[in-house]
Amino acid sequence: MLIRQTKDTFIRRYSNIGYITNQLSKHDLNFNETGADFLEKIGRIPKEIDLIVRELLPVYQDISFDELKVDFIEFVGDLEKQGFVVSGNTPEELDSKEPSFSYQMANPKTSLYDFTNPDKKDVLTDSSEFFYEEFHKEPRILGLQIEVSSRCNERCIHCYIPNAKKDDGQDFELDTILRVMDEAKEMGTLQVTLSGGELFMHKEIDVILHHARKNDFSISILSNLVLLSDKHIELLKEINPSLVQVSLYSMKAEEHDAITLVKGSFVKTKNAIERLVAADIPVQISCPVMKVNRKSYKDVLQYANKLRIKAQTDFIMMAQADHDTNNLAQRISIDETAELLTDMLEFDRDYLDTTLQQEPKSLDIEKFKKMPVCGVGVDNICLTANGDYYPCAGWQGMVVGNAYKQSLKDIWETSPELKQLRTISNGSFPECIVCEARDYCAMCLVRNYNENNGDMFKITKHFCDVAFLNKKMVEEYYANKTEQSKNHL
Secondary structure, three states: OEEEEOOOEEEEEEOOEEEEEEOOOOOEEEEOHHHHHHHHOOOOOOEEHHHHHHHHOOOOOOOOHHHHHHHHHHHHHHHHHOOOEEEEOOHHHHHHHOOOOOOOOOOOOOOOOOOOOOOOOOEOOOHHHHHHHHHHHOOOOOEEEEEOEOOOOOOOOOOOOOHHHHHOOOEOOHHHHHHHHHHHHHOOOOEEEEEOOOHHHOOOHHHHHHHHHHOOOEEEEEOOOOOOOHHHHHHHHHHOOOEEEEEOOOOOHHHHHHHHOOOOHHHHHHHHHHHHHHOOOOEEEEOOOOHHHOOOHHHHHHHHHHHOOEEEOOOOOOOOOOOOOHHHHHOOOHHHHHHHHHHHHHHOHHHHHHHHOOOOOOOOHHHHHHOEOOOEOOOEEEEOOOOEEEOOOOOOOOOOEEOOOOOHHHHHHHOHHHHHHOOOEHHHOHHHHOOOOHHHOOOOHHHHHHHOOOOOOOOOHHHHHHHHHHHHHHHHHHHHHHHHHHHHO
16 A cells, blocks of 8 residues: 655654644644654655555564554544545555645635644644744744845835835845755745745746745745746646735726836736636735725625635735835724724625634733744744845844855854844733733734834834724624624524
């Protein structure tokens, strides 16, 4: 009997913990040391189960071949039921069982389901708990974002990257990108996000993407898709990305183009989205809301639903990385935010799922105090086209190292800036611990930093106002639901 992981499954080992995730189903599992040993024997090339068991025997000397085989078959049987692996008698049979992404699926890439099974002795807690516990003790780069080019063919009025950087933009040197991806592979990195600027402006983007696939990363792509060609679509089919994220600001061409400052960009982006959908390449729409398009998110969401793709919004906005706040003139007011949230409560299923269904983050207040504010310096890092590393994509005012001078491992382990960021927790903001809206807040260090001349601990009042508004609207939503239920009795 042969077995291999599916093309959308990724396996990593972190110390004695095994981790498996599937970018198609969005399911994941964490295992103890025995599960980690079993997972390490499963790869992308079909392998005989008997051979795997023989390889495991020296590790489990007190168990017979037959006993170990029974345990392994039970283990992989559970994995196969959940879509992580395929088994069969021939490679052809395995290929015939391979699931593939398609917009004809019942619910393409929108169904989130917790597959944690506490009854299985090898399965640990849910992934969020796992990453907090494991990476808080020993920070690891789970996600790496690489800005392959600082050149951009749009000049979006809200963008946190200053236009001067785009005007003097450059493509990242190919050899250095490939070396960094090799370093990330050695460090166990799982996800690589490739962005710009505009990544399709890099003349060797095909080499970069193929190398990312060779290194077995789950690949995400951020692009405005204006330059998308048939050749790019073929390339994307080959490298099997987790998703392509694109900004679509309105269903009105004049509004979209007024934000990008490029006439005709709406038509090109919209057409590219539809071509990717036709090619069964997973797409996700980002629709940041600002004054120009504040009444248009609902239309974009309905368009996305029609295509059966996800759409999400960000209505808070971030000041520019050089601390210039002129772009925040486009930020919507609290009253305008209330109008937007009213629409989101009615039309945005993801908002309902994440905001209304989640458990309060601060249910265990002592644990909440110790938790990091976000993953910067703990499980992710960003690299830009001039070789500078930043804590995250928006935090380009804090250089933590340079790829032309240091290895990724050296920067991750020795950077004073990253070491400082790792000491920051929710408890570093005592006013937030006692705040009644703490469970409705998306406080962000880089937003603080960019908007307040480099002070990451100064919280802008607007963020607090949005948190209290969110709290008020959620509570009103539940109150209305309760009243409706009573009226039906």
